[in-house]
Amino acid sequence: MPKEKYNFFDDVFEVAKLIPKGRVTTYGAIAVYLGTRISARMVGWAINAAATEKDVPAHRVVNRAGLLTGKHHFGGNIMQNLLEGENIKIENDKVRNFTELFWDPSKELNI
DNA sequence: CCCCTGACGGGCG
C-alpha cells in the first residue's frame, strides 16, 4: 500500500472517464496521449482492471479496427448493448462509422 | 532467470 506502482492505471482511468457519450477511442490513442512510454497492450491491461474496480466506460474503448475485442470479457453482448444504448451502431462486433465516432484524447483534449 | 500470454499497433502484400 505504501507503493503506488499502479500510477498509469489511474492515468488510463481518468482518460477513459473523459470519453464523451456516444464516442469511442482506441487503446493506442490513450497510450500516445499518456506519452507512448507504455504500450497499447498495457492500456488494455489497465483498462481491464479499472473497469472491474472502478466505474469506467471501458465499453467505449476498442482496438484500432473498431472491433469490440473486449466484449468477451464483459460477458455475452453486454459491451455491444451498452454501445448501442449510446446510439453507436454495432455490426459484426465492429463499430459502424468508427472513424467518425473516433475520439482522440491528445487531439480533442489538447494537453 | 526463462518462457508464455495478453481488451494492441504498425508495416507489408
Added chain:
DNA sequence: TCGCCCGCCAGGG
C-alpha cells in the same frame, strides 16, 4: 479489410 510477423511491457508459473 484481412492475414502474417514483430515490437511493446508487465505478470504468472
